Amino acid sequence: MRILVLGAAAGGGFPQWNCNCTACRRSRSGDPAAPARSQAGFAVSRDGARWHLVNASPDLREQIARTPQLHSQDGLRGSPIRSVVLTGGDIDVIAGLLNLRERQPLTIHATASVHAILDANPVFDVLARDVVMRPELRLDEPFLLEQGLSATLFAVPGKVPLYMESGEEMQPIVVDGTTVGLLLEDGASRAFIIPGCAAMTPDLAERLRGADMVFFDGTLWHDDEMIEAGLGKKTGRRMGHMSLAGPEGTLAAFDSLEVKNKILIHMNNSNPVLLADSKERAAAEAAGWIVPEDGLEVVP
Ligand code: MLT
Ligand code: MN
Ligand code: ZN
Numbered sequence: 001m002r003i004l005v006l007g008a009a010a011g012g013g014f015p016q017w018n019c020n021c022t023a024c025r026r027s028r029s030g031d032p033a034a035p036a037r038s039q040a041g042f043a044v045s046r047d048g049a050r051w052h053l054v055n056a057s058p059d060l061r062e063q064i065a066r067t068p069q070l071h072s073q074d075g076l077r078g079s080p081i082r083s084v085v086l087t088g089g090d091i092d093v094i095a096g097l098l099n100l101r102e103r104q105p106l107t108i109h110a111t112a113s114v115h116a117i118l119d120a121n122p123v124f125d126v127l128a129r130d131v132v133m134r135p136e137l138r139l140d141e142p143f144l145l146e147q148g149l150s151a152t153l154f155a156v157p158g159k160v161p162l163y164m165e166s167g168e169e170m171q172p173i174v175v176d177g178t179t180v181g182l183l184l185e186d187g188a189s190r191a192f193i194i195p196g197c198a199a200m201t202p203d204l205a206e207r208l209r210g211a212d213m214v215f216f217d218g219t220l221w222h223d224d225e226m227i228e229a230g231l232g233k234k235t236g237r238r239m240g241h242m243s244l245a246g247p248e249g250t251l252a253a254f255d256s257l258e259v260k261n262k263i264l265i266h267m268n269n270s271n272p273v274l275l276a277d278s279k280e281r282a283a284a285e286a287a288g289w290i291v292p293e294d295g296l297e298v299v300p
Pocket of ligand 1: 010
C-alpha cells in the first residue's frame with residue numbers, strides 16, 4: 001500500500017490564521033525551516049488507481065488540487081477517490097467532507113457515533129444520500145477498502161469534539177467509538193493512523209507493538225506549552241491529546257514498542273517540533289521519529 005500525507009498539522013494548520021507567534025511568523029515569511037503545513041489528512045491506495053481518504057480536513061480542496069493522484073482522470077466527471085474513513089468528529093476531521101459534494105459516488109466509513117454527528121448536521125446532506133453511502137462500522141471488525149487492502153477502526157482514549165463540549169472544565173477522557181485509530185493491512189504490512197489520542201493504554205501499546213508504520217498524534221511537545229507561550233488556556237490533556245515529551249509522553253511510550261517507522265502527525269502550530277532547527281525536532285528525530293511535511297508519500 002501507499003500512504004500520502006496530505007496535511008500534517010493539527011486543527012488550525014500551520015501557520016494558523018490568527019496566530020502571530022514566532023513560529024507562525026517564520027512560516028508566513030517563507031523561512032525554509034518552518035514550512036507551512038495544512039490540517040491533517042491522508043490518502044491510501046493499494047493499486048495506485050483507487051484512493052481512500054483518511055479524514056477530510058477543511059484544507060481538503062487544496063490538498064486534492066496539489067496531489068495529481070487524486071485528480072479526476074477518466075470521463076467528464078469522476079474521481080479516483082472512492083471512500084473516506086473518519087477517525088473522529090472534530091472540525092478538522094469532518095468539515096472537509098463539504099468539499100466532496102457535486103454528486104460524486106463515494107462511501108463514508110465511520111463508526112455509529114461519528115455518523116450520528118454527521119446525521120445531526122443537515123449541512124452534510126449536501127453529500128446526496130442516494131450516491132454517498134454511509135455504512136456504520138463496528139470497532140475491531142476489518143472491512144475491505146479495495147481488494148487486498150483492509151481497514152479496522154479501534155477505540156483510543158479521547159474526548160468529545162470541541163464544539164460539543166459542555167463547559168470550560170476538563171472533559172472526561174473516554175474510550176468509545178468517537179475518537180478512533182485506523183489499522184491498514186495489505187498482506188505485506190501493517191500501518192496505523194492515529195491522529196488523536198489522549199493516552200497510551202496497555203491495550204493500545206500491545207496493538208501497536210512491532211507495527212511496520214505508525215502515524216501518531218504529535219499535537220504538542222509538552223502539555224502546557226500553549227499556556228507558557230501565552231497562546232491559550234488549555235493543556236494538551238484538556239484538549240484530549242497526549243504530548244510528546246516527558247515520562248508519560250509519546251516518545252517514551254513508543255520506546256519499547258519496536259515500531260519500524262514512526263511518523264508524527266496532527267502537529268499544533270505551538271509545537272517546536274515543526275521547526276527544522278529546534279532542539280525538540282532534533283530530540284524527536286534522535287528518538288526515531290519522522291516529522292513530515294505535506295506531500296510525503298510512504299510505502300509501509
Ligand atoms: C483537536 O484536535 O483538538 C481539535 O481539532 C480542535 C479543533 O477542532 O480546533
Ligand atoms: Mn484535531
Ligand atoms: Zn502560532
